[in-house]
Amino acid sequence: MSAASDVIIVGGGLMGSSAALFLRGHGLSVTLLETDLIGRQASGTNFGNVRRQGRPIHQLPLANRAIDIWRRSRELLGADVEYLQSGHIRVCYRERPELVGSMEDYADKARAEGLDLELLSGNALRDKFPFFGADVLAGSYSATDGHANPRLAAPAFARAAERLGAVIHEHTKIVDAQKIGEDFVVSAADGRTFRAPILLVTAGAWGNALSSQFGEPVPIVPRGPNMSVTEPVPYAILPAVGVMTPVEEETVYFRQVARGNIVLGGSTRGPSFPDQYRAYVEPQNTVSQLKHIRRLAPALGKLNIIRVWSGIEGYLPDSQPVMGPSATTSGLYYAFGFSGSGFQIGPGVGETMAEIIAKGATDIPIAPYTIGRFAKG
Amino acid sequence: MAEPRIIIVGAGPAGTRAAEACVQAGIRPIVLDEGRRDGGQIYRRQPDNFTRPYTKLYGTEAPRAQALHETFDGLNDRIDYCPETLVWNIADGHVRTATRTMESALPFDALLLCTGATDRLMPVKGWQFAGSYSLGGAQVALKSQAVSIGHKVVFMGSGPLLYLVASQYVQAGADVVAVLDTAPYSARIKALPDLLAVPSVLWNGVALTLALKRAGVMVRNSVKPLEILGDAADGVSGIRFRVGDGAEQMIACDAVAMGHHLRPETQLADLARCKFAFDPVTRQWLPERDGDGRSSIAGVYLAGDGAKILGARSAEASGRLTALAALGDLGLPVDKGEMASLRGDVGTYAKFARGLATAFPWPAEQAGALPDEAILCRCEGVTAGDLRAVMRETGAKEANRAKAFSRVGMGRCQGRYCGLAAAELIAAQAGIPVERVGRLRGQAPVKPINISIGDTDA
Amino acid sequence: MSRFVRLGETDRPGLTLHVDGAPVAALEGDTLMVALLSQGATLRQSEFGPEKRAGFCLMGACQDCWVWTESGDRLRACSTLAAPGQRILTSQPEATWPNHA
Numbered sequence: 001m002s003a004a005s006d007v008i009i010v011g012g013g014l015m016g017s018s019a020a021l022f023l024r025g026h027g028l029s030v031t032l033l034e035t036d037l038i039g040r041q042a043s044g045t046n047f048g049n050v051r052r053q054g055r056p057i058h059q060l061p062l063a064n065r066a067i068d069i070w071r072r073s074r075e076l077l078g079a080d081v082e083y084l085q086s087g088h089i090r091v092c093y094r095e096r097p098e099l100v101g102s103m104e105d106y107a108d109k110a111r112a113e114g115l116d117l118e119l120l121s122g123n124a125l126r127d128k129f130p131f132f133g134a135d136v137l138a139g140s141y142s143a144t145d146g147h148a149n150p151r152l153a154a155p156a157f158a159r160a161a162e163r164l165g166a167v168i169h170e171h172t173k174i175v176d177a178q179k180i181g182e183d184f185v186v187s188a189a190d191g192r193t194f195r196a197p198i199l200l201v202t203a204g205a206w207g208n209a210l211s212s213q214f215g216e217p218v219p220i221v222p223r224g225p226n227m228s229v230t231e232p233v234p235y236a237i238l239p240a241v242g243v244m245t246p247v248e249e250e251t252v253y254f255r256q257v258a259r260g261n262i263v264l265g266g267s268t269r270g271p272s273f274p275d276q277y278r279a280y281v282e283p284q285n286t287v288s289q290l291k292h293i294r295r296l297a298p299a300l301g302k303l304n305i306i307r308v309w310s311g312i313e314g315y316l317p318d319s320q321p322v323m324g325p326s327a328t329t330s331g332l333y334y335a336f337g338f339s340g341s342g343f344q345i346g347p348g349v350g351e352t353m354a355e356i357i358a359k360g361a362t363d364i365p366i367a368p369y370t371i372g373r374f375a376k377g
Numbered sequence: 378m379a380e381p382r383i384i385i386v387g388a389g390p391a392g393t394r395a396a397e398a399c400v401q402a403g404i405r406p407i408v409l410d411e412g413r414r415d416g417g418q419i420y421r422r423q424p425d426n427f428t429r430p431y432t433k434l435y436g437t438e439a440p441r442a443q444a445l446h447e448t449f450d451g452l453n454d455r456i457d458y459c460p461e462t463l464v465w466n467i468a469d470g471h472v473r474t475a476t477r478t479m480e481s482a483l484p485f486d487a488l489l490l491c492t493g494a495t496d497r498l499m500p501v502k503g504w505q506f507a508g509s510y511s512l513g514g515a516q517v518a519l520k521s522q523a524v525s526i527g528h529k530v531v532f533m534g535s536g537p538l539l540y541l542v543a544s545q546y547v548q549a550g551a552d553v554v555a556v557l558d559t560a561p562y563s564a565r566i567k568a569l570p571d572l573l574a575v576p577s578v579l580w581n582g583v584a585l586t587l588a589l590k591r592a593g594v595m596v597r598n599s600v601k602p603l604e605i606l607g608d609a610a611d612g613v614s615g616i617r618f619r620v621g622d623g624a625e626q627m628i629a630c631d632a633v634a635m636g637h638h639l640r641p642e643t644q645l646a647d648l649a650r651c652k653f654a655f656d657p658v659t660r661q662w663l664p665e666r667d668g669d670g671r672s673s674i675a676g677v678y679l680a681g682d683g684a685k686i687l688g689a690r691s692a693e694a695s696g697r698l699t700a701l702a703a704l705g706d707l708g709l710p711v712d713k714g715e716m717a718s719l720r721g722d723v724g725t726y727a728k729f730a731r732g733l734a735t736a737f738p739w740p741a742e743q744a745g746a747l748p749d750e751a752i753l754c755r756c757e758g759v760t761a762g763d764l765r766a767v768m769r770e771t772g773a774k775e776a777n778r779a780k781a782f783s784r785v786g787m788g789r790c791q792g793r794y795c796g797l798a799a800a801e802l803i804a805a806q807a808g809i810p811v812e813r814v815g816r817l818r819g820q821a822p823v824k825p826i827n828i829s830i831g832d833t834d835a
Numbered sequence: 836m837s838r839f840v841r842l843g844e845t846d847r848p849g850l851t852l853h854v855d856g857a858p859v860a861a862l863e864g865d866t867l868m869v870a871l872l873s874q875g876a877t878l879r880q881s882e883f884g885p886e887k888r889a890g891f892c893l894m895g896a897c898q899d900c901w902v903w904t905e906s907g908d909r910l911r912a913c914s915t916l917a918a919p920g921q922r923i924l925t926s927q928p929e930a931t932w933p934n935h936a
Contacts (some may be wrong), residue, residue: 237930550843569892794897
């Protein structure tokens with residue numbers, strides 16, 4: 001006899017955990033199923049940028065929704081996920097002056113969506129952010145962006161959902177999902193089954209395994225974020241910092257946490273192995289990352305790094321997620337494949353999916369994320 | 378056929394004998410070591426301009442130490458020896474090395490990890506104060522720098538090293554106030570059959586204890602450490618303890634050397650993706666290896682205390698045996714009879730090691746008994762109470778999960794000194810066997826590396 | 836008051852380094868840790884607690900003995916030799932941003 005609820009969520013990352021919390025807010029009963037432990041994969045290993053700047057313009061309403069949740073997260077979750085609204089700046093290098101035009105262009109469009117960005121260059125940039133290297137030409141500064149602690153976020157959402165009555169099963173790997181009559185029946189590797197009229201798939205890099213069972217495979221590719229962290233040093237860098245460039249190796253970023261460690265991310269991403277739930281940082285990628293960090297902020301060259309890590313993120317070819325209802329099966333919904341950019345919008349995704357499921361519609365634009373865009377023929 | 382590329386990590390007893398075996402087989406191995414000199418820890422060499430003779434430095438082990446050092450010195454022009462070189466990661470058949478100025482990737486056909494061990498620590502309230510040292514650290518201070526760690530030293534913990542270092546300090550003229558052994562004396566009797574596997578080492582231990590008592594050093598067994606007293610500015614000022622269920626006692630001191638035997642440095646084996654298994658005798662996770670030192674990864678071999686604590690004598694046999702296994706696996710001729718004999722040697726020490734674990738047990742129960750205000754993770758300043766609170770709040774009861782939420786083990790030392798005690802505390806709090814807590818997953822770099830590493834403009 | 840006590844091997848050539856701006860006499864062959872702790876009692880301030888630290892393992896494992904040079908480099912005191920001309924700081928220098936404009 002299967003356990004029954006209004007909604008089954010498969011995938012206990014930030015999307016699934018926040019959806020569980022907001023679905024409880026709508027009065028729906030929720031069972032959240034997670035293969036390992038809540039928030040351990042992409043949600044727990046990413047850089048921790050809580051930024052709206054740089055997202056596609058069509059994603060800004062979703063990002064705005066999310067930022068409201070981040071700002072009240074301590075009260076909402078009863079836990080501190082170390083959210084700091086200390087700004088975000090992305091810069092370009094001297095050899096790509098055309099990117100300044102792109103930044104200005106983006107800033108104009110973003111303003112219309114409520115995101116105010118400040119373009120800085122020359123002395124104005126250096127006075128405000130003296131740590132930049134000589135090759136940095138200009139930057140776009142977003143005062144109301146910031147960062148948070150990914151290790152803490154999804155678990156905090158899940159605990160809050162649980163306190164409101166969501167049922168969460170960790171160590172529960174779903175190996176089969178079918179619609180039988182009006183209900184979805186999902187089966188775990190150990191034989192347990194769960195039943196609900198609504199199924200939400202938030203399984204990250206493993207999302208395709210489930211969407212395929214409903215005739216809608218997606219070309220998702222697993223990749224490993226390239227992450228390092230320094231020893232603790234006196235707090236001196238407020239914003240999260242990133243580089244705007246078309247070259248993957250150059251896309252490094254860093255943020256300093258309140259305790260003083262500086263988290264470094266980016267440059268070449270590594271392989272990850274969803275079947276083994278492991279991802280390893282290729283040492284060459286660490287070396288390349290450090291080289292590009294030195295170019296971006298030379299004074300960081302004095303610091304030691306004490307640890308590197310990676311994780312398993314799911315990437316789709318257009319770097320946009322699958323989000324919204326199934327194109328083949330009623331009652332089925334998706335939110336996965338966030339292509340390394342899901343952290344900031346995560347709580348907004350959860351709230352939006354809950355709204356779609358509970359009310360049937362949302363004002364947040366999600367048409368670009370339809371799974372139907374991958375249908376053949 | 379090109380000469381096989383053999384890399385040996387560690388120039389202590391195991392690495393030295395492994396290098397010797399390779400050279401004898403006509404191979405020129407690369408020997409990488411973090412230290413300035415070869416010798417490892419127990420046979421650590423003093424700086425060139427020091428004058429103490431071997432007998433003064435190594436006591437009864439002087440002949441072995443001298444033989445080992447002379448062997449390594451004799452190999453020098455037949456190996457590629459790279460001191461002050463850290464192996465910080467392993468991937469794709471390469472070791473990644475870091476010196477003060479350079480980062481390199483060195484390919485290997487066979488990798489012999491001879492990474493040795495550190496002390497195994499059980500935190501005591503106050504162990505974060507300046508003047509707290511590991512037993513091994515106290516020994517390094519004397520052996521390689523001719524200093525005592527303090528004006529009045531207390532030695533506390535369990536294991537043969539406790540009595541050895543204390544008596545070395547006494548002989549060198551340091552003021553040793555007390556030796557506080559957390560093991561009951563009866564445990565040594567119980568372990569006698571296994572300890573007799575290596576009678577000469579057993580005799581050393583008995584003689585050391587007698588010598589300490591004759592020198593007027595207070596020696597106590599069944600000690601329960603309560604607190605290292607001190608203050609933030611000046612450090613250690615004393616130690617509070619009980620003997621058995623007796624009354625609380627306090628001794629004034631300015632240095633405490635602590636430890637409960639050793640734990641292997643297995644981080645590189647972990648990064649090489651070797652399989653690990655829980656060893657119930659020592660309550661530690663150890664990399665799996667066969668009787669010859671082969672790990673679960675083809676081409677990666679594990680020898681000496683870096684794989685399992687069997688002591689320096691066993692490490693020499695293990696280093697040679699493992700090198701012969703690697704050479705044989707690479708298709709070179711090896712003496713199977715000698716390998717069988719070396720296997721027997723290593724087996725003898727394994728029996729002795731079991732005796733040591735019985736005679737000088739790891740006081741696992743002290744972790745659960747740590748007061749909430751005791752610092753558990755020295756690097757991050759996290760208390761036992763902090764970890765307990767995180768466990769209550771989040772339900773975390775697995776080592777990496779608890780680390781992610783509490784920061785225990787997240788500091789510079791990567792849990793070398795708090796990890797085992799933290800696992801015991803988690804097990805006690807969650808009411809589960811310590812094996813179920815798991816082990817901290819290794820993360821590169823195994824020691825801190827500089828962001829400027831490999832910067833050719835620097 | 837010094838923390839470490841020399842028990843012998845004192846017949847070695849001397850050298851001078853600077854620690855927090857003041858000259859410190861050491862002997863050739865001393866590690867930086869021994870040089871500092873033969874004159875003073877501590878090496879650095881704990882980042883997350885009120886207490887000073889003075890190293891722990893002396894074998895490059897605990898990472899508790901890192902000190903700084905006046906130019907911002909980091910040295911692990913137990914595994915670095917004391918050398919003439921070293922200018923050591925026992926507290927972390929504040930971040931400085933040389934002008935890269």
